Amino acid sequence: MGKYHILKSSNGNYYYVLRAPNAETILVSEQFESHSAVKSAIQQAMASANNPERFRKIESRDGKLYFQLIGDNGGLLGSSALYSSMKSLERGIAAAIKYGATDATIHDALASSKTAQKIGSVRTYITSIELLPQEAEAVIFYRGHGDVAYKLVPSLYRNPGWIRNEHIIFQELVLRCSNDFKLSGPTFNALVKMQHYALPTRLLDITTNPLIALYFACAGGGSADAEVIVFKIPKNEIRYYDSDRVSLISNIGRLPEHTRFPKDLDIEHFNQNEDVVKLVRETQREKPYFEARVNPVDISSVVCVKPVLDNPRIIKQDGAFLLFGVDGGKGKPASVPERYLLTSDEFKIIVRGGDKIKILEQLESLGITRSTRYPEIEHVAGFLRDRYGDK
Template identity: 40%
Template structure:
C-alpha cells in the first residue's frame, strides 16, 4: 500500500496478532458497554483533581484511556517505532504485528471538533438510551428524541453555542482525532486516537475511509528488536514517562539475569 498525497499515516502495535483486534476496550464485552457511563462518572468522582484541566469529554476520555479505563478510544501513533515497541514488548512467545492506517487528510479531526464532541459524549449516555435512538425520519425528528436531547445537554455543557442539529450519521462514525499534547504520555508516544461512534466497528481489513496494512513481527525477533529500540532511546522509561517507570527501567538494567 502506497501513501496517497492527501493521506496521513498512523500506526498501532499488537503484541499478539491473533488475540488483539481493532476494537476499543469498552466495546469488547457487553458488561463494559453497559457500564460505560458509570465507569466514566466514577473515575471523575474518585479522581476529580486529575481532570480539572480537561475542558471536554474527549479530553477526559483521553486521560481515562491512559489510566487504563475502558473507553471508546483506540490509541494510534504517528511514529512507527512506537508501534513496533508495543508489538514487541510483551507476549514474547507470540507473533505480534504493526498495523499501518492511511487516513485522508480531510477526514482528520482535532480535539475541539463538533463531530468529536457528539461521539465522545455518547460515553455519558446509558446503554438503554443508546439503544433507544432511532435513525429514521428527518433530522428535526432525530434531534427531538429524548436520548438525543440528553446527548445535546452533555454537548452543551462543553459547547454552550452548539445548536440542536446533530447529524445522525456522525454518531455512527469512526473518526481519527489529534488531541492536545498536554499529556506527557501522548507527547512521548506521538499519540492520536480513533474514536468509535454508536456500535461502530472497524473491519480488520479496513474500510473506505481507513486503509489498513499489516506487518507480522515474529516471536523470535522481539527481544532483539526491543534491544535495538533501546539504543534509539525508545524504552519503558521514555515511552511511559513517569518516575516509577524510569526507576523500574533503570533497576532492570543492573539486575543480574
C-alpha cells in the same frame, strides 16, 4: 464495468465496496455477520442501482452531501463518500447507476491469495513499511497489536461489563478524583486522561512513528505473533480535541447502557429520538452553542483526533487517537472505514512472536524503550530495574 469488492472488517463482519474502473470508491455497504449476507446485499444493490429513485440525497451537519442506496424493503444497501456540491453528488449517483447495475462484477477479496509480511527485525519492518503507498493528502498512522488476534476496537469493548457500565465508570472516576478533572475542559480531554491511567475508554491509541508502533507490538501479547496496522487518514478528516463531532461522540460515554440511536431515519425524525435529545443536552453542557441537530453519520463515525499536547506520554509517543462512535446502540462500536486502512486482510505486517525480544533490543539501540515511551517516574524506575537486574 464496475466491481463489487467483498471485504472483511477488523471486527470480523463482512461488507462490500463498489469501485469504478479507475478504482474510485462509489459506494460502501453496511456490515453483515456472514459472507452469504453480504453477497445477497450485492445482488440487491445491483437490482436497485438501475432505479434512480432508490438513491437518497442527504446533507451532513457541516454542509457536505452524500447519498444512500435503498433496497426494495427500504433497507440501507450502501452509502457514498462526502461531496462538496450537488453537482458532484449527482455525478456520484450517475457513476453508481452506471457501474453498480447488473453488468457489474464481484471480486471476493477473501478468496484471493493473501500476503503477510513476516517481520523478524527492525530492518525487515522498515522494508515492509516502504512497500505501502503514500498519499500527499493523507497522514500515515500506525498501531502495534501485541497479538495478531486482537480486534481493532477500543479497550472499552474488550469486556462486556465495561461497556455496560461506561457511564458509571466515567462518573465515578471524576467523582473520586475531582481535582484531576477540574481543568480538563471538553469531555474528550477527560477521556484522554482516563486512557492515560489505563481506564477503558472509547479511544484507540495511534502514532505517526512506525518504530513506536513496532515497540508496542513487541512489548505486549507475550510470545504470540503480533501485528502492526497502518492507517492513511485524509488530512481534511482529522479533527482537533474541540471539534463539534468529537464532543458529540465523546459524550456518548455519559449515557446509560440502554441508549439506542435508530438507523434509517431521516434527519428530522432522528433528532426527535429521546436518546439523541439526551446526547445533545450532554454535549451542550460543554458547548452551550451546540446546535440541536445531529447527523446520524456523525454518531456512527470513527474519528481521528489530535489531542492537546499537555501529556508527556502523548508527546513522547507522537500520539493521536481514534475516537469510536456506535453502530446503532452502545453495545456495538462503529467500524474503522475501510478506506482508512493501508494494511488489510490482503496485506498484513506480522511480527513473529519468537523475534519480539530481539526486536526490542534493536529498538533500544535506537532510543525506543519503556522509559522513553512512558516518561513517568514509575515507568522509568521499572525500566532501570529490569535493565540492570540479572537475567
